[in-house]
Amino acid sequence: MDIISVSNLSKKYDKYLAVDNISFNLKEGEIIGILGPNGAGKTTTIQMLLGVLTPTKGEINYFGKNFHMNREEILEKINFSSTYTNLPWILTVKENFDCISYFYNIKNRKKRIKEIVELFKLEDLYYLKISSLSAGQLTRVNLAKSFINYPEVLLLDEPTASLDPEIAQYVRDFILNQRKKFNVSIILTSHNMSEVEEVCDRVIFLDQGKIIANNTPEKLAKSIDLAHVDLFITDGLKRTIVFCKKNNFKYKESGRFLKVDISEDKIHHFLKELALVGVTYNQISIDKPTLEDYFLQVVKRKKNENS
Amino acid sequence: MKIHRIYGLSLRYLYYFRKSWDRLSDAFYWPTIDLLVWGITSSYILKVAPNFPQFILIVMSGLLLWLILWRAQYEISINLLEEYWNRNLINIFVSPVKFSEWILTVMLLGFIKAAFSLPFAAFLAFLLYKFNIFMYGYYFLIFILLLFMTGWSIGFLVSGIILRFGTRIQTLAWTMIGLLSPLTAVYYPVSVLPFWVQKISYLLPPTYVFEAGRALIFNGVLELRGLIISLILNLLYLILSLWFLKRSFNKLLDQGLAKLY
Numbered sequence: 001m002d003i004i005s006v007s008n009l010s011k012k013y014d015k016y017l018a019v020d021n022i023s024f025n026l027k028e029g030e031i032i033g034i035l036g037p038n039g040a041g042k043t044t045t046i047q048m049l050l051g052v053l054t055p056t057k058g059e060i061n062y063f064g065k066n067f068h069m070n071r072e073e074i075l076e077k078i079n080f081s082s083t084y085t086n087l088p089w090i091l092t093v094k095e096n097f098d099c100i101s102y103f104y105n106i107k108n109r110k111k112r113i114k115e116i117v118e119l120f121k122l123e124d125l126y127y128l129k130i131s132s133l134s135a136g137q138l139t140r141v142n143l144a145k146s147f148i149n150y151p152e153v154l155l156l157d158e159p160t161a162s163l164d165p166e167i168a169q170y171v172r173d174f175i176l177n178q179r180k181k182f183n184v185s186i187i188l189t190s191h192n193m194s195e196v197e198e199v200c201d202r203v204i205f206l207d208q209g210k211i212i213a214n215n216t217p218e219k220l221a222k223s224i225d226l227a228h229v230d231l232f233i234t235d236g237l238k239r240t241i242v243f244c245k246k247n248n249f250k251y252k253e254s255g256r257f258l259k260v261d262i263s264e265d266k267i268h269h270f271l272k273e274l275a276l277v278g279v280t281y282n283q284i285s286i287d288k289p290t291l292e293d294y295f296l297q298v299v300k301r302k303k304n305e306n307s
Numbered sequence: 308m309k310i311h312r313i314y315g316l317s318l319r320y321l322y323y324f325r326k327s328w329d330r331l332s333d334a335f336y337w338p339t340i341d342l343l344v345w346g347i348t349s350s351y352i353l354k355v356a357p358n359f360p361q362f363i364l365i366v367m368s369g370l371l372l373w374l375i376l377w378r379a380q381y382e383i384s385i386n387l388l389e390e391y392w393n394r395n396l397i398n399i400f401v402s403p404v405k406f407s408e409w410i411l412t413v414m415l416l417g418f419i420k421a422a423f424s425l426p427f428a429a430f431l432a433f434l435l436y437k438f439n440i441f442m443y444g445y446y447f448l449i450f451i452l453l454l455f456m457t458g459w460s461i462g463f464l465v466s467g468i469i470l471r472f473g474t475r476i477q478t479l480a481w482t483m484i485g486l487l488s489p490l491t492a493v494y495y496p497v498s499v500l501p502f503w504v505q506k507i508s509y510l511l512p513p514t515y516v517f518e519a520g521r522a523l524i525f526n527g528v529l530e531l532r533g534l535i536i537s538l539i540l541n542l543l544y545l546i547l548s549l550w551f552l553k554r555s556f557n558k559l560l561d562q563g564l565a566k567l568y
Contacts, residue, residue, distance in 0.1 A: 013562070044563070050401045053563035075403040086394045088319065095322050102315025103402035 002064070003028050003153055003185040004049070009058030011044050011209075018044045020209035021058070026153070029183040031175070033196040033217075035291075036206035037299045042189045045206070046155055049187065050080055062153065076105055081146035082157035083139050089131035093122060093141055096130065097148065104149035112148060119174070120144035135162040143171060147178070154178075156188040160195060172199055193292035197221075203291065207298055221289045224297050225263040228287040229270065232257055236279030243273060264288070308411065312404050316412040317419070320386055324420065333381065334424040338374055342428060345370055346436050361524055367438035368520050369493040374428055375421060375451055376513055377484055379458020382417035384465045384480035391474050397564040406556055410549070414459055421455075443520070446529055450516050453534065456541035457512045461487070463548035467555035493517050512537040512544065 004026040011019040019041040026032055034042045047053035049060060051071055060067040062074040087096045097116075101109040117126055120140055125133060133141065139162050146154060159175070160168040172195060178184045190196050196203060197217040205213035205220065213220055233240055233256050240258060244251045249270070250261040262270055267286060274281075324330045349363040356362070390396040399409065432438040440447060465479045490504065491513040497505050508514045515533035522530050 047563045050397075052397055052400050052560065054557070054560045072403045072405065075401065080401045085397055087398065088323065088389070088393045088395055090326050091319070091322050095319075099315045099319035099322070100398075100402070102311050102318065103399070103404050105309070105311065105403075 001028050002026065003030075003062065004187070005061040005064075006049075007059050007061075009045070009048060009060065010056050011041075011048060011053065012056045017209050019048070019055075019206075022206070022209075022211050023058075024204055024211065024214060026185050026187060028185055029179055030202065031179060031186040031188065031200045033200035033203045034187060034189045034206060035193075035196060035203055035295060037295075037302060039208075040206040041209040042206055043157065044209075046080075046157055046187070046189060049155055050078075051075065076149065077151060078153040078155065079146040079149055079151040080155045080157070081142045081159060083135075083142070083159075083161040084157065085142065087130045087138075087141065087145070090129060092127050092129050093133075094126050096141075097145065100145055101148055106149060112150075116144045116147050119147070121170075136164055136167060139163050140167060140171070150182070152182075152184060154184055154186045154188075156186060158190055159188055160190070160192065168195075175199060193290065193295055197291050205294075205298065207302060212298070213294075217291050220294050221291050224289050224294055225265065226261055226289050226293055226297075227264045227267060229260045229262055229267060230257065230283070230285045230287070231260070231281045232283035233279060233281045236274070236277065239277050240274060240279050243277065308405070308408055309403075312402075312408050313412050313415070316399070316404065316409060317416060320389075320412070320416050321419070323386075323389055330385070333385075334420060335427055338424060338428040339431060341370055341374075342367075342431050342435065346432070350436070363436055364438060364524050365521055366494055367432050367436055368440075368443075368524065369517060371425070371428055371432060371440055372450060372454060372513075372517060372520060373488070373493050374425060376454040376458045376487070378421045378424060379414075379417040379455045380462040380465070380484045381458075381480070382420060383413045383459060383462025384469070386413045386416065387466045387469060388474065388477055388480055391469070391477075400564060406553065410463075410552070413462070417455060417458065417462075421451075443523060446519075446523065449534060450520065453516050453537045453541055454513055456538075456545055457487075458484075460541065460544040460548040463545075463552040467548070467552040470552070470555040470559050487511060487513060490514075491517060496521065510540070512540040 002025045006025065007023045009019060009022050010017065022041075022045070024032075034045060036042050044053065048055050049067075051067060062070075062078065065074065067074055091099075094113075097113045098109075101113060106112050117123060120143065122141065122144055125137055125141065130138065130141070139160070143156075143159055146156070154175075156175075160171050163171060175186060175188075176199060179186065188196075188200070200217060203213070203215065203217050203220055204211055213223070215223075231240070237253075237256060237258065241251065241253065243249075244258075244260055247270075252259040260270070324334070345366050346363070349366045353360065353362055390399065400406075429440040432440065443450065461484055465483050468479060469477060490500075490508050491511050492500065492508060493513075497508050497514060497518060500508055515530070515537035519530045519533055522528055
């Protein structure tokens with residue numbers, strides 16, 4: 001069943017078309033990542049999905065119901081967290097949770113607040129004012145807040161930005177765990193490509209307000225055939241560089257380390273040629289193309305088009 | 308409308324109130340200073356002009372009635388500004404909270420906070436100048452209601468302007484109500500104003516309340532006709548200001564609440 005179904009959604013600010021006729025869906029228990037360069041329309045899309053930005057055109061349906069017509073009922077079942085929104089800074093975490101819990105129809109508020117405080121390890125921060133929290137702690141509190149109403153759909157804008165790696169991993173595991181336990185459907189935006197690859201089932205790639213790709217992270221990464229070959233060259237560094245230049249392979253040199261960007265089908269030929277010219281190396285690693293490579297390729301293409 | 312959501316919003320603003328020195332000083336410090344300054348001035352005038360014994364009553368009643376009007380307006384505009392300053396409006400409206408629930412909450416909070424600051428000021432006025440607010444009897448409740456209605460209208464108008472133009476014009480939250488002070492004849496009869504100002508004055512609902520208050524003090528008679536005009540004007544302004552606020556909110560949704568964070 002489609003939990004969210006978006007059809008022909010557009011948002012125009014005067015002459016600027018921020019989102020251009022996009023359609024997509026989110027299935028039950030699915031995690032979708034919305035990616036794209038700055039200004040691609042990610043936040044605009046999320047805002048429209050939350051009902052805090054009026055679309056110029058198009059329709060959003062949650063659970064088969066029109067969002068505009070059933071706003072109150074739908075917002076009971078969804079929640080949102082962003083690194084870029086604040087909570088009232090003069091109030092403590094406890095006071096914020098108390099108030100927010102009343103915004104939703106939660107049966108046992110105190111029990112639920114206790115649960116999320118434990119789940120997000122917020123015991124030490126519970127009686128602190130929001131103003132005294134670090135950026136990472138605030139992100140964690142914001143994220144905990146978004147789970148307060150047992151959401152069926154979560155919209156997360158940069159959920160792990162400014163978290164230290166350990167907590168960020170905890171949050172990623174938590175998101176996956178919530179999906180596993182409660183079949184929560186999630187849409188998230190992130191600039192952390194490895195995070196998107198780890199967490200998301202599907203990626204929607206936006207560029208200039210349009211969906212330019214809608215696929216699994218693996219398939220998107222595979223759509224570019226660029227791999228990276230890392231070599232520690234013991235003899236023949238100059239010969240290797242000459243060879244790269246001659247064949248138009250992009251490379252990066254660092255001491256005796258050489259990183260060469262090369263299409264997957266040419267790796268065999270590349271290594272064979274190095275052997276023929278007598279280059280020796282004692283370390284080699286081959287990295288397959290990643291989502292980050294896909295992202296960089298799109299950004300590069302955009303820059304080229306603009307210039 | 309859901310009671311639990313209105314309760315949640317109220318709780319949040321009452322937490323602000325309890326914790327913010329700014330809000331506490333607004334509720335208690337400034338009314339005290341006003342009462343002291345105006346009370347001492349009135350006492351002095353009474354000494355040099357003893358043939359006008361009602362003067363202190365007029366000033367004290369004007370001060371306390373003005374406090375009601377100011378409180379109702381201030382509550383609406385300041386609570387909106389608090390959300391702006393905290394970049395938090397989006398957190399309210401991604402929840403099921405409705406715009407109408409938010410409006411009702413800030414209206415109720417004006418009552419709740421006035422229930423703290425007004426008795427405090429009234430007690431001080433009685434203690435220092437033997438001014439008894441209960442001399443108005445039950446009419447005082449009518450005065451309160453009419454002044455609250457005007458305060459809400461101005462609050463909605465100011466909030467609508469802030470929603471449209473942002474915090475760069477936030478000073479209106481403190482200054483706009485001040486415009487009404489000379490025009491509504493808080494401490495003096497409307498008849499002392501220039502004729503053309505009187506015309507404007509009679510378009511403003513609080514004018515009738517302040518006039519009715521003075522009439523009660525001087526003649527012990529309630530000017531019911533004036534209060535009915537005040538009610539009609541209040542209802543008209545309340546509807547217009549609510550319409551303007553809702554339009555401004557919709558306009559903001561066109562731009563997106565995201566621009567607030």
